[in-house]
Amino acid sequence: MKASLHRREVVSALLKERQDLLVVAGLGSTSWDITAAGDSPLSFPTWGAMGQAAMIGLGLALAQPRRRVLVITGDGEMLMGLGSLATIGVQRPANLAIVVIDNERYGETGMQTTHTAHGIDMAAMARGCGFKDSRIVTTRAGVTRLRAAIHGKKGPLFAQVKVVAEKLPLVLPPHDGVVLKDRFREALGAKR
Amino acid sequence: MEWPEAVHRSLGAAGVRVVGYVPDAGHKRLIELCQADKAMRAVVLTTEEEGIGLAAGAWLGGQKSVLLMQSSGVGNIINVLGMVQVCRFPLVMIVTMRGEEGEFNPWQVPMGLATAQVLEAMGMTVSRASDASEVAPLVAAALKGEKAAAVLISQKVIGIKSFQEQRSQ
Numbered sequence: 001m002k003a004s005l006h007r008r009e010v011v012s013a014l015l016k017e018r019q020d021l022l023v024v025a026g027l028g029s030t031s032w033d034i035t036a037a038g039d040s041p042l043s044f045p046t047w048g049a050m051g052q053a054a055m056i057g058l059g060l061a062l063a064q065p066r067r068r069v070l071v072i073t074g075d076g077e078m079l080m081g082l083g084s085l086a087t088i089g090v091q092r093p094a095n096l097a098i099v100v101i102d103n104e105r106y107g108e109t110g111m112q113t114t115h116t117a118h119g120i121d122m123a124a125m126a127r128g129c130g131f132k133d134s135r136i137v138t139t140r141a142g143v144t145r146l147r148a149a150i151h152g153k154k155g156p157l158f159a160q161v162k163v164v165a166e167k168l169p170l171v172l173p174p175h176d177g178v179v180l181k182d183r184f185r186e187a188l189g190a191k192r
Numbered sequence: 193m194e195w196p197e198a199v200h201r202s203l204g205a206a207g208v209r210v211v212g213y214v215p216d217a218g219h220k221r222l223i224e225l226c227q228a229d230k231a232m233r234a235v236v237l238t239t240e241e242e243g244i245g246l247a248a249g250a251w252l253g254g255q256k257s258v259l260l261m262q263s264s265g266v267g268n269i270i271n272v273l274g275m276v277q278v279c280r281f282p283l284v285m286i287v288t289m290r291g292e293e294g295e296f297n298p299w300q301v302p303m304g305l306a307t308a309q310v311l312e313a314m315g316m317t318v319s320r321a322s323d324a325s326e327v328a329p330l331v332a333a334a335l336k337g338e339k340a341a342a343v344l345i346s347q348k349v350i351g352i353k354s355f356q357e358q359r360s361q
Binding site: 022024044046047048049050051052053054055056057058059060061062063064081083084086087090091177178180181184185188189 | 210
């Protein structure tokens with residue numbers, strides 16, 4: 001089935017009225033997507049450390065059990081850290097959601113196809129790793145339901161959102177890692 | 193007090209709440225102590241690289257963590273140490289050495305020889321405990337410094353005995 005959802009619309013819809021949501025974004029397009037939706041000190045977009053977005057989300061979810069944590073990352077970034085699904089499945093943090101924006105492409109390197117373009121089902125992997133709620137989202141109604149689940153449902157939650165493969169204008173967050181880290185901790189009230 | 197008990201006490205005193213680990217025979221006792229400690233969350237990892245993301249996330253959320261691994265695991269974290277350096281995340285790793293004197297597995301030797309150099313090349317401060325009594329003070333100092341630091345525990349501190357015991361089990 002051909003994807004019809006557009007990534008920027010999906011991410012904007014997921015982050016609409018985000019309340020106290022803490023957000024981590026994976027290297028590449030998803031960091032630009034969350035910035036296009038509106039930068040926040042409680043967003044941590046990554047410019048490197050490919051494969052670690054979900055684990056940063058786990059560390060944050062364990063440290064802040066009363067806040068909701070949302071990891072938004074790409075299919076290529078998630079594929080590089082698949083073992084982290086097993087690690088998260090052992091810890092089962094109720095406040096963590098991982099959303100993979102799946103365009104079936106490595107978007108930053110020339111739109112080469114990823115494994116998901118060849119039928120590899122990450123939602124099934126997440127289910128096998130103990131994510132009781134693991135879904136593939138292909139419709140706007142599904143995105144609306146996903147946003148509600150991120151805010152209200154007991155996790156951990158995994159979603160693979162199928163989106164159109166498209167090249168979009170870059171919307172860049174601050175790239176100074178110290179700024180990104182310190183603003184996040186200050187906004188949370190943690191000691192510098 | 194044996195070094196694992198002393199290190200566990202140092203971790204508690206420093207307020208460490210998250211302990212990421214990939215099992216190692218040399219870390220067996222310390223892992224057990226952390227698992228039994230209700231104030232700590234021991235997180236078993238599939239690869240050491242995950243521990244860097246875990247530590248970064250915990251720090252963003254206001255918590256201190258440590259990572260336990262053996263020297264072969266250092267090879268698995270090189271690229272993601274770039275994030276630690278560029279964001280200036282504090283990170284304390286306790287690394288049990290393989291590939292040193294008495295090593296029975298020659299495949300452990302190359303990474304064991306390169307461990308300190310690799311860490312230093314990626315901006316980590318490296319200290320080495322050559323005696324059991326040195327481990328806990330070095331870990332305490334690393335935690336206090338809130339920098340990216342690795343404490344290497346020489347294989348002779350662990351002894352080759354524990355590895356032989358593991359093999360015969």
